[in-house]
Amino acid sequence: MPASTVKRVTAADVARSLGLSRATVGFVLNDTPGQTIPEATRARVLAEAKRLGYRANTAARALASGRSRIVLLVLPDWPLDYSMRTHLDEASLTLDHAGYSLVTMTPHPGGHAQPLWETLRPDVVIGMTPFAAEQLADIRASGVEHVIPSVPAGEAGAVGDLGYVDGPRLQVEHLLARGRTRLAFAASPDPRISDLVAQRRDLAADTVRRCTGSGLAAEAAVTESEVADLVAAWRAAGVDGVIAYNDDVAALVLGAALRAGVRVPDELAIIGHDDTPLARLLVPALSSVRIDTAGIGRYLADLALSAARGTPPPVAGPDTDALLIQRETS
Known part of the structure; x- marks a missing residue:
């Protein structure tokens, strides 16, 4: 059978197979907050969804919830050296564990590509360095609710103040x-x-x-x-x-x-x-x-997650501090 004619497994199919209501199955598959679904029922739904080959319609889910579960990290035009790679790997892993995807972009002077904050509609846009006032206004105008840092370059409150x-x-x-x-x-x-x-x-x-x-x-x-x-x-x-x-x-x-x-x-x-x-x-x-670039990556990921979830921001701990390591050259 051609791939285009294969019927997509829906939440209704999972509900029918288990004899449960579509609402109950929807609450489980969408991880809807505030619902008291018994753990045994939740496990049955997830197991049956996996057996049937259910795949969430992420576009529909994002449209219905207003959330894409995407965090956009805007990078300066710096070389991707060891420190930056470690930073990105850890931030990506932390967000993945929370069910979010990390996408990066590097704006270039005179570039013509449409900014990803306009095409992806991310839940959070976070900058490795503070945004220029014009860029910050552009991100907010595109409908992004959470921008970090929320103040333009030159003002207090930058992400780099660690x-x-x-x-x-x-x-x-x-x-x-x-x-x-x-x-x-x-x-x-x-x-x-x-x-x-x-x-x-x-x-x-x-x-x-x-x-x-x-x-x-x-x-x-x-x-x-x-x-x-x-x-x-x-x-x-x-x-x-x-x-x-x-x-x-x-x-x-x-x-x-x-x-x-x-x-x-x-x-x-x-x-x-x-x-x-x-x-x-x-x-x-x-x-x-x-x-500790890995620690800073985790911190920035947690910062983005707190904004997306509406929870208190994380407190910068020792893993965001610099530490002197003396060896033989001094």
Whole structure:
């Protein structure tokens, strides 16, 4: 029989097979809140639905309930590195366990694709970074009820206001505590993350100024072709500690220093950020700031679920804090 002529199993078929009312079966299959269905009856309905091959009509369900059970995560145009992948995997898993699907999109400047908040009608739209005021207004105009963060960029209440943004402060305080006096910031040259790089650099510089009364001794974007010259120039200027934007940048600085015969950490201490597997594999092992990206993924998923369900938002716990991990490079 052609697939197009196969009759779809409905809730009425399940009810008829069990001799139950369509209302009872509908309450079970739709997981309708506020209904007192005996657990034994619920189990019978679910077992029979599975045996008959019942599949929920998700489009009809969404139309009837006004809920799509979709959470749309709007990503900035950042590289999908280890931290981001871990973050997305955990957020997706948490939402899946709750019966929701995670969909991601990355708006591009000058792009022509219709925004997914218009085509999917998600229950919640959540941003990895605060939305611009115009973008936030556009999302709300499309009918999305729950938007996180609910205030535009530049105002208080951003999703990013969690403990993990303190990583650069921990990097600086650690190097100063280790006796380093002239610190350099090693930045990523990737233009896609220039705002994030600037945020971490500024926090590092502010911490140095607060603790010592002076600013960074140096700062530069680190590229593979120029890192050797950069490290030599920093050493000539008396730099004895390097705050790296992330572990990849720190690895470039570390490799150049070792090849030049610089003793790490005696002459030059280096600390990365994100504590990726690379930090533990390097020799010497790289000091870094650990960000529990899986924990942050769970937190943001729980934030979206609380908005969709109308329950109190989760409290940011220790898994959203930054943690300094000291190894051999400092």
